[in-house]
Amino acid sequence: MTSSSPPPPASAGHDPHDHADRAASFDRDADVYAQVRPTYPRDAVEWLLPAGARRVLDLAAGTGKLTEVVVGLAGAGTDVVAVDPSLPMLAELSARLPGVATRQGTAEHLPLPDASVDAVLVAQAWHWFDADAAAAEIARVLRPGGTLGVVWNDRDAEVDWVARFGEILHRGDRLEPAAGHDALTELGGRFTAVEAETFRWVDRLPSGALRTLAGTRSYLLRLPEAERETRLAEVDALEATHPDLAGRTEIELPYVTYAFRARTRGAVPPR
Template identity: 50%
Template sequence: MATDDLGRHIADDVVGDGGLDGLRRLSEVVAALEERRTAVVAELRRGRSATWEEIGRACGMTRQGATRRWSGRLRARSFGAAADAYQQGRPGYPQALIGSAVPREARRVLDLGAGTGKLTRLLVEAGLDVVAVEPDAAMREQLAAAVPRAAVRAGSAEHIPLADGSVDAVVVAQAWHWFDPAVAVPEIARVLAPGGTLALVWNVRDESEPWAAELGALMHRSARQEIDTRPLLPAPFGAPERLEIRWEHVTTREGIVAMVASRSYVIALPEDERARLLADVDRLLATHPDLAGREEIALPYVTRCTRVRRD
């Protein structure tokens, strides 16, 4: 049977008698197929088995189209390769964030793109019923070990494994820039109860400290990721409420090196270039006059939160 005919035959079987149930089944299969296609693309790129031009041709796209569609997704999926470094090096969040990110009346909260549970832990300790959704298996393993009281599930912002209107609030920490907003916004709105809230959170290094600025320059000498930490969201979400909290993450030289190693653009570097970068970061931390000889280092951060309410 020709590929086109096979595809139509499978689609007809899934749709059955049609109607909304048929459409729902078809949509679920399309989502599963797209997820599998992304995994195949990731395998090809990880093994350097195919160029973007070859991948585009296999998918009926141009090279540019394939790159636009998958390069960002593959970077988002790279964290599993550095899950240990992520858990060791990434900062948590200030306690004061919880009261602003989650309304007092909220009871069941979705931590979407939860990573290794840096924010999940705070949500659970605040007495909330937390579902943590994370697409990467290695990150989920770290998450489940770090926050055993959270319900950990596989899923993504584009395919959330929860029922309609089943949570009072959604929080997204350090992950919104990896989502496809055209799909994620209606999917998040679907699982939120009417009047529920969505909070988008980022930790941003405060580079007004001279040594932190030097660290940032080192980190970005090969690549720089520009992130909009004050996004505007479309309907059905209302006007944003914004908050900034300045604080310090107390860590060690090893912790800062691990933080650098966990960045997606560092994970993607060729191994020799990555090794040089991490060695240069370690040298900066060991020799900078503001840091030399310190067992603990206070890395300054600004935590930014944007909260919106579902109409």
């Protein structure tokens, strides 16, 4: 390429409908992800985290959105390790949570010894895993009777502007965004029956943040540059014209948090 050539679009060579490519899309703009993606409600994390857990794995930890809540709840004396395949995401996590150990790895090949943690938590990521391989690996690293907790934040599409926002983000998206919710009911014989709970809450974002939030979605990250810009302009127009958004200094974005938990089968050894 000559010095006068324009840079290739960030999405060059990427396929927005390829599952593995989408799963790897989060390397881009980890700092922006950390700023605008939602946290997880404290009561949901309390529900997921077993009492007395001393060693917790945040799997697919990303920039540490869930890790931060876990650290706040668990307090001193609990070791939290964060695993993710993306080094840029882990670097952002370390900058925000310097006391948390990080390891590069995937759900299908966990870089931890057998029976080494009391809980494995997964936020907004189970749908990127090979579910069978991940369930086997998670069962391996959990102590007998240890807890797997899986959580997703879904925007509450019962609210009109939120439904319109979701339509802009996912129009043409052939990878079903909520597919992972059902997959969890099939963990295989290694775990007890899955328990489920939902939590409703509202995230507060500064005006203009909807464009930024949209830009962190894996489908948009993998769209060709021009198409992504068209979508982002639609998001701007929604924010400028919808009666629930126009002229506001703060956006109230309602979420439904879906939480699932199960325990590995087997005796719980004394601590």
